[in-house]
Amino acid sequence: MHAASTAVLISEVGPRDGLQSIKTIMPTANKKLWIDALYQAGIREIEVASFVPAKMLPQMADAAEIVRHAKTLEGLTVLALVPNLKGAEAAIQAGVDKITIPVSASAAHSLANVRKTREEMIEEVKRIVEYRNSQAPLVKIEVGISTAFGCTLQGLVPEDEVIWIAEQVIAAGVDEAGLSDTTGYANPSQVKRLFSLLRGAIGEKAGAAHLHNTRGLGLANCLAAYEEGVTSFDSSMGGLGGCPYAPGASGNVVTEDLVFMFEAMGVNTGIQLENLFKAREPLRLGLPDEVIYGMVPEAGLPKGFVVDHKEGM
């Protein structure tokens, strides 16, 4: 293999998680340019769209077209979020490589978010797996367990309920289950403990860490997850998806800062930082009125910064 293997996978969620969280609708042509630029920077997994009714999320009305475009980029894992079987059918028909299904760990959040109990949502996951198995067995399915670290509605989310959901969805046939700090409540000790429990329960099917920066702990929590053996991380370019430095923010971890942290540590992401910063330009052009965050792009790389890509690691 010519290219160095990557030590961690950065899964860019901006085109889905970011764009669906803001009112402005990014034109389809700009979305494509942005996804192309992310790919050029070395990103190899992008959550490009959400398959939900266009009436509900007009920002995602072009989901199928975006998937078809992203599929032209060789080696890119094209990921889409689906909340139900209908969405999964549409995503698979559009040609995605992977779908991600959110399942709330919080009983209160599940009802508020998808109007389903957690048990009903697990049944929906089973139906999606059956559809996938019969129609598109090569498509991967991940479940992102949301509110895994606490809930703005019910507060504490018992850890055994989080793990129970992970076990249920793996038993249902999904390929991996990750943990999402939807509310920005997580702390590093909790992140380590819960990912350790998750790995204990579902082994190598333990999936990505989707961590937020709402309370400033985003990168510290990513570091904790990495130290616990997590190698797949969701993040959003420019922190898109609500201001990551303000109250009430969805506060996704900023891709640029996360990649910088890993690369500075000598942990290969496969992503070129300078090219990643260039990918902010099509994002800005597509959303001229949004604030695009990122502390490393603003402060600049350290003088003499050298990324030491270790071959074959």
Place this chain on the structure above:
Amino acid sequence: MHAASTAVLISEVGPRDGLQSIKTIMPTANKKLWIDALYQAGIREIEVASFVPAKMLPQMADAAEIVRHAKTLEGLTVLALVPNLKGAEAAIQAGVDKITIPVSASAAHSLANVRKTREEMIEEVKRIVEYRNSQAPLVKIEVGISTAFGCTLQGLVPEDEVIWIAEQVIAAGVDEAGLSDTTGYANPSQVKRLFSLLRGAIGEKAGAAHLHNTRGLGLANCLAAYEEGVTSFDSSMGGLGGCPYAPGASGNVVTEDLVFMFEAMGVNTGIQLENLFKAREPLRLGLPDEVIYGMVPEAGLPKGFVVDHKEGM
């Protein structure tokens, strides 16, 4: 002992590091109110002033008065920065408990910052220790090794030079030597490696971690230092000392966010978060035109957040 022992010491540097970095001069009365509020929240070490010529830093013209006021707060370690013997004499005469001396690890930064070579600065440290030994043997002396993780002037700072300075100043008789990421260049791996080397070289005299958030890695770096055994951390309320989220910022780690991280992890700081947030009010009143940062104060504590103070740990 009635109160739980603290697991980490948070040393608040805002009244010195913060206030001397901004143009506005906080009135003496406001400084006192702010220091009182920090103390009320449970902070037990505050860097209250810098002893430098008032012509150079008019923000610090009231240093002696501030020290005398802070000394009325029982159990508070009153710390002041001094760049030279003259400052040390003034600080000790004012009644400080502890002085901190910055020594640059970067040869280029040392010349630019204090117009002394590193060797000359080590000689100055020796003179300060001799003065302390003869005049005020109970006063503690720490050296903060600045630009320990890299330098905006020369880039890389060799790690053996950082450790050499630590060994020299400990040999000169100072009580502890800590590491400062003056430029916001540090990453978690480097923080662990350098604090490990420091402890290997000077043992229990390894001092505080003074880490910046210039590139968003402040808390991740604090976590790394904590995991390496560091138990003393410098931080600044509201990130005072240059916007911590902007280019060119001095970017001190925000005290409120740092204390939240540790308390959420169950690591006792001895600080009450709600009271700490209240201490932002006198800061705001004293500096009405400054932006006071802090992601946890803005986002609020997680619903149901309980700090589990472990007695006697």
